[in-house]
Amino acid sequence: MKKGKKIHEGKAKIIYATHVKDLVIQYFKDDATAFNNQKKSTIEGKGVLNNRISEHILSNLSQIGIKNHLVKRLNMREQIIKLVEIIPIEFIVRNVATGSITKRLGIEDGTVLKEPLIEFCLKDDKLGDPLIAEQHILAFYWASKKEIDKVKKMILRINDFMIGMFRGVGIKLIDFKLEFGRLKVNGKEEVILADEISPDTCRLWDSITDKKLDKDRFRKDLGDLIPAYTEVAKRLGIEDGTVLKEPLIEFCLKDDKLGDPLIAEEHILAFDWASKKEIEKVKKMILRINDFMIGMFRGCLLYTSDAADDSLRVDLVGRRIIKK
Numbered sequence: 001m002k003k004g005k006k007i008h009e010g011k012a013k014i015i016y017a018t019h020v021k022d023l024v025i026q027y028f029k030d031d032a033t034a035f036n037n038q039k040k041s042t043i044e045g046k047g048v049l050n051n052r053i054s055e056h057i058l059s060n061l062s063q064i065g066i067k068n069h070l071v072k073r074l075n076m077r078e079q080i081i082k083l084v085e086i087i088p089i090e091f092i093v094r095n096v097a098t099g100s101i102t103k104r105l106g107i108e109d110g111t112v113l114k115e116p117l118i119e120f121c122l123k124d125d126k127l128g129d130p131l132i133a134e135q136h137i138l139a140f141y142w143a144s145k146k147e148i149d150k151v152k153k154m155i156l157r158i159n160d161f162m163i164g165m166f167r168g169v170g171i172k173l174i175d176f177k178l179e180f181g182r183l184k185v186n187g188k189e190e191v192i193l194a195d196e197i198s199p200d201t202c203r204l205w206d207s208i209t210d211k212k213l214d215k216d217r218f219r220k221d222l223g224d225l226i227p228a229y230t231e232v233a234k235r236l237g238i239e240d241g242t243v244l245k246e247p248l249i250e251f252c253l254k255d256d257k258l259g260d261p262l263i264a265e266e267h268i269l270a271f272d273w274a275s276k277k278e279i280e281k282v283k284k285m286i287l288r289i290n291d292f293m294i295g296m297f298r299g300c301l302l303y304t305s306d307a308a309d310d311s312l313r314v315d316l317v318g319r320r321i322i323k324k
């Protein structure tokens with residue numbers, strides 16, 4: 001997939017054109033903003049985690065028949081998505097009252113709602129995404145009655161599915177924001193789920209401790225945002241793609257019959273497969289080779305990873321190389 005020019009840059013993502021008319025690339029940035037852009041920062045690794053988590057949730061939703069814009073994840077920060085005309089409404093879904101609703105209506109923080117509450121906000125940064133009624137949407141033709149009814153049905157299914165998915169991994173889904181877009185399919189206009197679903201757009205609390213595992217860690221200066229998002233990814237079973245702080249060297253016994261089992265350095269010494277001096281020399285060489293290879297592949301826009309599109313993969317001598 002050839003990346004074309006930038007079409008749109010938002011607070012957390014950039015959209016690029018591709019050589020295919022109806023497909024675009026969604027790039028997840030590390031930028032974090034809150035309170036209508038008044039608070040800003042860059043949190044290294046956030047985009048990578050949101051890309052993975054959003055991919056996981058949207059691909060699971062598509063398996064239960066919720067149509068959405070995700071085509072496939074391309075690499076650590078990018079996914080191919082269908083180009084849609086975004087409906088200019090943020091759909092907020094609340095299961096537990098917290099955040100803006102508690103301030104706006106004086107509802108006690110943590111009140112469990114009898115039924116999910118859907119709120120509508122006009123998607124307009126300059127106006128601070130004001131809360132609106134369904135009647136405003138109809139009065140100003142931001143969406144039709146048919147579209148709103150369709151979206152509300154989809155939202156309730158998405159909410160039920162996500163509550164279950166998170167409950168299964170010890171997380172309470174407190175509230176979240178969704179966006180939808182219009183797409184022409186065989187001459188007919190359809191409304192599909194768009195944007196992202198991630199800890200940036202949801203409030204997620206640990207089921208037992210109520211620890212916040214979402215963007216409130218940034219909004220409220222709680223710190224440790226990356227460990228919290230990583231925890232969400234881990235619990236959802238998304239483990240690979242984690243960027244290691246330092247290169248990790250593992251040893252496997254070269255024995256096809258045994259399936260090249262993982263061994264410790266002690267095994268190597270115990271069975272005289274290599275001497276301590278040899279291992280130390282090899283480890284030093286490995287670190288230099290690794291640094292060189294990272295540099296070389298980075299330089300020609302390739303990187304080694306499991307996290308990529310098969311069609312963009314070239315296997316060089318048993319090594320997985322991904323075109324960026």
Ligand code: 5GP
Nearest residue numbers: 092098099100101175176177200201202203
């Ligand atoms: P609140 O209205 O309480 O601030 O937010 C309700 C939910 O919607 C939260 O999960 C929050 O993360 C999400 N949300 C509302 N507006 C936005 C927005 O403009 N950007 C993002 N990322 N999330 C939003």
